[in-house]
Amino acid sequence: MTEPAPIAEDLVLLLAALAATTQAEITGALAKAGFGDLRVSDGYLVQHLQQGPVAIGELAGRLGITAQGVSKIVIEMERKGYVSRTPSAGDQRRRLVGLTAKGWDAIYATRQARAHVNHELRAKLGPGARAFLDQVHHLAETTGALAALTERRLRP
Incomplete structure (x- = not known):
């Protein structure tokens, strides 16, 4: 059995931690922008609506969940005013x-928050940012x- 890598060398854990902390930063920025009722999982639905309206059944197929599951998400997001x-x-x-x-508006706020986090991360990397990104x-x-x-095709 292979020994686990020390945390400082465990890419999976380090990337998961970075993803969680940056997502929390983006979620905080969205809350400040007035979109605090959005959940990270809502983004998986929203990404499929950017090209235009989509039927519940088609959304279910794209998301890999039941039509009933999609309907539940849609009803909640409709109640909050994000979809119709x-x-x-x-x-x-x-x-x-x-x-x-x-x-x-929530999509634009998310893009702006993500751009801000990306800028901060690149600044912390300094001159090695391009090589790291590659x-x-x-x-x-x-x-x-x-x-x-x-x-x-990413799933929640």
Whole structure:
């Protein structure tokens, strides 16, 4: 059995800790911007609505959860004002989920918060930032993480 790496050399733990602390910073910035009721998991749904309204069943397939699970999330996010449901033009029984103005505002606030955190992290890395980013990009690419991210296949 392989001995675990010391914490200072354990990439998995270090990356998980960095992800958790940066996510907390972004969540705090969103709360200050008036979006404190958003959960990290809401972002997984929102990422699929940026190209336009999507049916519940299609969202369920993309997210890998049941239509009932998606409906529960959508109802909560609709109550908070981030999404709305409208009947499909071709089939009045089919409901499409789309972003509201508040939903788009939350997306822009998230992007701004992420840009701020990225800037801070790069500043802490100093001149080695580019080389480090290249290495992380290589890891993301060779492990399939980059493809999962860009193809919106990450799961909560």
